[in-house]
Amino acid sequence: MATINSKSTKAQILQAYKDLQKQKQEVEKKLRSSEQEVTKLKKQPPVASAPSTKPMVKEKTVVKVVGDSAKVENIEGIILNLENIEKGLGKAMSEVSNKLTVEAEMLTELTEDINEEKEDLAKLYDLKVENGILDELVNDYEASKETFEEESDKRRKEFEEDIAEKRKYWDKEQDLYYQKTAERDEENRKRQEREREEHEYSLELERSLKDDEYEQRKKALQLELDELREAKETAWAADEKMLAELEKEFNDYKTKFEEIPEKLDKAVKRAEAEGKAVIERDAKEKAELLEKEVESEKQIFELTIESLDNTIQSQNSRITSLSKQLENALQQAQDLAVKAIEGSSNSESFNAIREIALEQAKTQTKSK
Numbered sequence: 001m002a003t004i005n006s007k008s009t010k011a012q013i014l015q016a017y018k019d020l021q022k023q024k025q026e027v028e029k030k031l032r033s034s035e036q037e038v039t040k041l042k043k044q045p046p047v048a049s050a051p052s053t054k055p056m057v058k059e060k061t062v063v064k065v066v067g068d069s070a071k072v073e074n075i076e077g078i079i080l081n082l083e084n085i086e087k088g089l090g091k092a093m094s095e096v097s098n099k100l101t102v103e104a105e106m107l108t109e110l111t112e113d114i115n116e117e118k119e120d121l122a123k124l125y126d127l128k129v130e131n132g133i134l135d136e137l138v139n140d141y142e143a144s145k146e147t148f149e150e151e152s153d154k155r156r157k158e159f160e161e162d163i164a165e166k167r168k169y170w171d172k173e174q175d176l177y178y179q180k181t182a183e184r185d186e187e188n189r190k191r192q193e194r195e196r197e198e199h200e201y202s203l204e205l206e207r208s209l210k211d212d213e214y215e216q217r218k219k220a221l222q223l224e225l226d227e228l229r230e231a232k233e234t235a236w237a238a239d240e241k242m243l244a245e246l247e248k249e250f251n252d253y254k255t256k257f258e259e260i261p262e263k264l265d266k267a268v269k270r271a272e273a274e275g276k277a278v279i280e281r282d283a284k285e286k287a288e289l290l291e292k293e294v295e296s297e298k299q300i301f302e303l304t305i306e307s308l309d310n311t312i313q314s315q316n317s318r319i320t321s322l323s324k325q326l327e328n329a330l331q332q333a334q335d336l337a338v339k340a341i342e343g344s345s346n347s348e349s350f351n352a353i354r355e356i357a358l359e360q361a362k363t364q365t366k367s368k
Helices: 010-043 059-125 133-292 298-341 347-367
Strands: none
Touching: 133 298
């Protein structure tokens, strides 16, 4: 709103008057809004929540109490807002009243200035201003101010009385609700206590039955476990016995394999010695015969020598073949021994070793 002073024009004064009317309308609008809030509160039944006397409350009851608590908080908030509006309204009315008083004083002071201005304007511009216009404006303003103050006081008193009556009714309903809530909580507590005792009895009975069933099942499982352990121990003993026999057989074959090279060497040397002895003996006998029959059996002697040469070559070839077979047998024996030592102690390894040993024994027999 524009500030009015001694230099303000008539248009500015009228604008200030219109601004005051707008402020009055806004205050009246706030009053009507407050009355509507009070009317709504009258239509709503007051509900309050009381704290539960026991911690064991069903979910449905908890939800209802929480909802009632939310309603109570909402209503209390509305009442608090109304009280704040009442305080603000009183403050606004006081400020408006002060402003109106100041403006009235200023208007009174300006009346004289306006009259002087009217005279000056009449003299300068030869204008005539109707008497009483400004007085009417001031009178309307004063009347509006007085009417507004009376209506504001009346509505404030009605509002305060309505709030007091509403709070009294609210306190009464709240006490009644607390009483009903306490009775309901006590009934719920007794019912829950009874349900808890029944539940504990059912649990105890079920626990006893489960304990008996558990003991019987435990005994059956223990018997089954003992039988299984006994069977496993028997199987383990048989496996250990078989492993011991296999280990003994393996050690025997290992010892025989270790003796094979030495036996083969002796057999080769013996075969070589016997072959040489046979050849020498045959040569000596034939030489003696040849000496006796040199002249008559020269051709036979030559054939005999040729036959002896062939025999020597055959013996040498046999010795060479035996040496190679001996080397191969030694190599195979060493390979099998290594595999057996490394853990390959199955029946196939033993069969292979047995076949090689038999083959070498046959070879030695043929050599003899």
